[in-house]
Amino acid sequence: MGLYNNYLKHKWLMLLRNGGIAFILIAFALATIFPIYFMIISSFGDPVEAGAMSYELFPKKISFDSYKFFFDYSKYSYTWLLNSLIMASAITVSNVLFASLAGYAFSKIQFKGRNFLFFMLLCAMMIPYQVTQVPLYILIVNIFNLQNTYTALIAPSLVTVYNIFLSKQFMTSIPNEILESAKMEGCNQFQIYWKIIAPLSKTVMAVMAILTFMDTWNTFFWPFLVTNTMDMQTIQVGLKNFKFANTTYFAPMMAGATISALPMFILFFSLQKYFLEGVTVGAVKG
Amino acid sequence: MIQTVKPSTKKRKIKGDSVWGYTFIAVALLVFAMFTAYPVVSAFIISFQEYKPLGSTWVGLENYKDTFASELFWKSIKNTVIYTILTVPFALFISFAVAIMIIPFKKWLQTTFKAVYYLPAVASGVALSVVWLWIYDPMKSGIFNKVIGLFGIENQNWLGSSATAMLSLVIMSWLSSHGTSIIIYLAALLGIDNSYYEAAELDGANFFHKLWYIVIPFLKPTTLFLLVTGIIGSFQVFQNAYLMTGGGPDHATTMVGLLIFNNAFTYFEFGQASAQSLILAVIIAVISLIQFKFLGNDVEY
Numbered sequence: 206m207g208l209y210n211n212y213l214k215h216k217w218l219m220l221l222r223n224g225g226i227a228f229i230l231i232a233f234a235l236a237t238i239f240p241i242y243f244m245i246i247s248s249f250g251d252p253v254e255a256g257a258m259s260y261e262l263f264p265k266k267i268s269f270d271s272y273k274f275f276f277d278y279s280k281y282s283y284t285w286l287l288n289s290l291i292m293a294s295a296i297t298v299s300n301v302l303f304a305s306l307a308g309y310a311f312s313k314i315q316f317k318g319r320n321f322l323f324f325m326l327l328c329a330m331m332i333p334y335q336v337t338q339v340p341l342y343i344l345i346v347n348i349f350n351l352q353n354t355y356t357a358l359i360a361p362s363l364v365t366v367y368n369i370f371l372s373k374q375f376m377t378s379i380p381n382e383i384l385e386s387a388k389m390e391g392c393n394q395f396q397i398y399w400k401i402i403a404p405l406s407k408t409v410m411a412v413m414a415i416l417t418f419m420d421t422w423n424t425f426f427w428p429f430l431v432t433n434t435m436d437m438q439t440i441q442v443g444l445k446n447f448k449f450a451n452t453t454y455f456a457p458m459m460a461g462a463t464i465s466a467l468p469m470f471i472l473f474f475s476l477q478k479y480f481l482e483g484v485t486v487g488a489v490k491g
Numbered sequence: 492m493i494q495t496v497k498p499s500t501k502k503r504k505i506k507g508d509s510v511w512g513y514t515f516i517a518v519a520l521l522v523f524a525m526f527t528a529y530p531v532v533s534a535f536i537i538s539f540q541e542y543k544p545l546g547s548t549w550v551g552l553e554n555y556k557d558t559f560a561s562e563l564f565w566k567s568i569k570n571t572v573i574y575t576i577l578t579v580p581f582a583l584f585i586s587f588a589v590a591i592m593i594i595p596f597k598k599w600l601q602t603t604f605k606a607v608y609y610l611p612a613v614a615s616g617v618a619l620s621v622v623w624l625w626i627y628d629p630m631k632s633g634i635f636n637k638v639i640g641l642f643g644i645e646n647q648n649w650l651g652s653s654a655t656a657m658l659s660l661v662i663m664s665w666l667s668s669h670g671t672s673i674i675i676y677l678a679a680l681l682g683i684d685n686s687y688y689e690a691a692e693l694d695g696a697n698f699f700h701k702l703w704y705i706v707i708p709f710l711k712p713t714t715l716f717l718l719v720t721g722i723i724g725s726f727q728v729f730q731n732a733y734l735m736t737g738g739g740p741d742h743a744t745t746m747v748g749l750l751i752f753n754n755a756f757t758y759f760e761f762g763q764a765s766a767q768s769l770i771l772a773v774i775i776a777v778i779s780l781i782q783f784k785f786l787g788n789d790v791e792y
Contacts, residue, residue: 316509340530394511462618
């Protein structure tokens with residue numbers, strides 16, 4: 206029973222139906238991953254300037270020269286990866302820590318102005334980022350004079366409202382009785398957070414960490430705005446610069462794109478469960 | 492005796508707790524105040540000024556007047572609306588259909604499909620735009636030209652001609668941004684209790700009856716959520732346009748987000764950009780309100 210009728214008159218009818226559905230799904234899946242397949246396959250080509258291109262969908266040979274070409278483009282190309290890693294790690298750690306603390310406070314601790322403050326944060330989620338971008342740029346670059354620093358890359362995203370919202374949603378479902386009995390035992394609020402809330406919220410913290418890391422790794426515009434020398438750029442900004450400098454080098458460009466995306470693919474395939482869970486945590490009420 | 496003691500300890504406990512409460516949200520609040528609240532207020536002020544690093548001049552409503560008088564602004568609004576209409580409802584429909592089709596399969600197959608559909612969301616926008624740039628190679632040998640060649644369509648200068656540039660961005664979005672909504676739809680679908688279908692079957696309902704009378708009403712909150720977030724997101728989108736077409740040719744792909752970005756960081760017209768971003772914020776707020784009004788009577792978050 207279910208949405209589909211599983212008791213068709215003939216077995217072959219059901220096979221035919223499921224086969225048809227599977228065919229459509231697979232065709233669509235192929236179309237979805239084709240660009241990524243194309244990117245990886247093409248990155249193994251030779252680093253020659255593309256005149257009249259002939260694209261190979263099945264590589265005749267595998268060469269890593271294009272990767273070498275990409276890394277040779279700038280002596281800072283390895284630094285880009287490192288910068289991305291530093292930025293993403295710092296933002297992830299601080300988000301997990303501060304968003305979960307705030308989420309706990311907003312869901313379980315009574316204090317004056319709690320609802321008002323939380324409502325304010327929610328309203329802020331509605332504001333398009335274009336509104337804050339210009340003043341933020343002026344603040345960081347013109348007032349604090351922080352361009353080309355890790356602080357400029359990291360500070361604005363130290364803790365995002367979305368993550369606070371996510372952890373608050375999750376922690377609301379933790380039963381109050383546990384917290385009260387911990388209080389009876391003489392725990393203070395930080396001990397409760399550290400010994401009870403944090404262990405119980407491992408899943409949501411993992412989801413938060415992964416999504417934040419991925420978003421930060423993939424972010425382009427903010428690093429692009431606040432960095433102006435190659436040694437401070439992230440891999441995404443570096444890739445964009447490479448693209449503009451070498452418009453005809455097809456295979457090296459694909460190698461660069463692969464380099465920028467590969468860490469996330471590895472992360473995705475090793476922590477798939479959390480990624481897929483993470484998508485629904487914020488969306489489905491509960 | 493007990494009764495007199497209890498309230499006082501309770502009071503003290505709450506008082507102690509609120510200190511903890513404020514401590515726990517301190518960093519979050521500080522970051523919020525500095526990097527969100529202050530910029531919003533500041534954006535209002537800047538929008539009434541002509542910004543100069545050393546002393547801006549007050550120009551009143553000039554920036555707003557200029558914006559409303561600018562042809563390019565209206566064109567960018569039009570482009571944004573077209574892009575949104577072509578991408579958001581279509582993506583929702585695809586995601587819904589795919590989610591429905593995934594349901595009859597076994598758990599591991601469902602997960603595999605979910606993972607594959609989600610994969611483009613994992614890759615960075617810059618990487619994807621680099622790849623799609625080559626897929627849209629205008630030469631005869633370009634991948635996309637070969638594909639449409641199979642259907643007997645002549646090769647096109649996809650990103651280079653104003654007739655097809657927008658369509659190119661739309662197709663790219665169709666094929667790379669449905670993963671999230673498929674997963675969300677699927678989760679909602681799995682949340683529908685089987686007893687509803689069983690009851691419907693007893694009444695002789697077929698697949699389409701069940702789809703129409705059970706699934707669609709049940710998924711209405713999900714659809715509304717995806718629609719609202721999709722439209723809000725789509726109105727701010729400009730990364731692909733920026734990286735692939737730069738808003739051209741002939742401003743055919745200049746969306747509001749890109750216009751604001753260019754005004755701010757290419758021409759350094761901070762005042763103008765702030766005014767436009769606030770107009771964008773108002774438009775987004777109005778659209779969201781309308782959607783909630785018409786679709787959201789029974790939706791709770």
